[in-house]
Amino acid sequence: EAGVAQSPRYKIIEKRQSVAFWCNPISGHATLYWYQQILGQGPKLLIQFQNNGVVDDSQLPKDRFSAERLKGVDSTLKIQPAKLEDSAVYLCASSPDAHREQYFGPGTRLTVT
Amino acid sequence: AQSVTQLGSHVSVSEGALVLLRCNYSSSVPPYLFWYVQYPNQGLQLLLKYTTGATLVKGINGFEAEFKKSETSFHLTKPSAHMSDAAEYFCAVSGGSNYKLTFGKGTLLTVNP
Numbered sequence: 632e633a634g635v636a637q638s639p640r641y642k643i644i645e646k647r648q649s650v651a652f653w654c655n656p657i658s659g660h661a662t663l664y665w666y667q668q669i670l671g672q673g674p675k676l677l678i679q680f681q682n683n684g685v686v687d688d689s690q691l692p693k694d695r696f697s698a699e700r701l702k703g704v705d706s707t708l709k710i711q712p713a714k715l716e717d718s719a720v721y722l723c724a725s726s727p728d729a730h731r732e733q734y735f736g737p738g739t740r741l742t743v744t
Numbered sequence: 745a746q747s748v749t750q751l752g753s754h755v756s757v758s759e760g761a762l763v764l765l766r767c768n769y770s771s772s773v774p775p776y777l778f779w780y781v782q783y784p785n786q787g788l789q790l791l792l793k794y795t796t797g798a799t800l801v802k803g804i805n806g807f808e809a810e811f812k813k814s815e816t817s818f819h820l821t822k823p824s825a826h827m828s829d830a831a832e833y834f835c836a837v838s839g840g841s842n843y844k845l846t847f848g849k850g851t852l853l854t855v856n857p
Contacts, residue, residue, distance in 0.1 A: 673836070
């Protein structure tokens with residue numbers, strides 16, 4: 632069974648630029664999560680999707696971050712404009728549903744200069 | 745609301761020695777508790793989880809953890825460290841079956857030959 636795929640694996644941008652990350656969950660998984668992991672900290676949930684609907688985006692900085700999950704499969708997370716403090720690893724995870732174990736992708740390491 | 749405190753951001757042991765990584769949690773509802781491992785440039789992998797039932801939980805790679813409600817703890821142990829155990833370990837809690845995870849800040853385990 633293929634795992635959670637993420638791309639790109641690494642991205643370097645200048646502040647005020649925009650960036651997008653892509654996630655392909657495990658086939659059949661209805662629940663998809665995006666986490667932000669700042670160096671030296673644990674992952675923090677940004678947004679949770681159930682199929683193509685948002686379940687929880689309470690910690691998503693909506694003035695600059697957006698996410699979508701069209702057709703309830705792949706998802707993209709966008710930052711526009713980026714700030715220095717957005718430098719982090721962005722992890723995508725998926726689960727068969729919201730009451731089951733989460734499986735994590737390898738992450739995208741973003742550096743904002 | 746829930747939170748996790750991992751005592752010690754860095755633990756160093758000799759190969760063959762006991763591994764003990766400490767985790768204390770706070771939760772307003774009966775918690776589900778998790779330990780994840782993260783190798784460099786990889787996503788998080790579930791080591792073990794406690795939901796209900798037996799308080800001593802065995803996981804992969806010889807790790808185990810014991811849920812102690814009276815101490816609000818879920819410490820991770822392994823009798824004999826191996827070089828391949830060197831990684832960062834995260835404790836996480838969810839408020840029961842909703843599986844919405846709150847992570848600790850992580851403990852970096854170093855294994856010395």
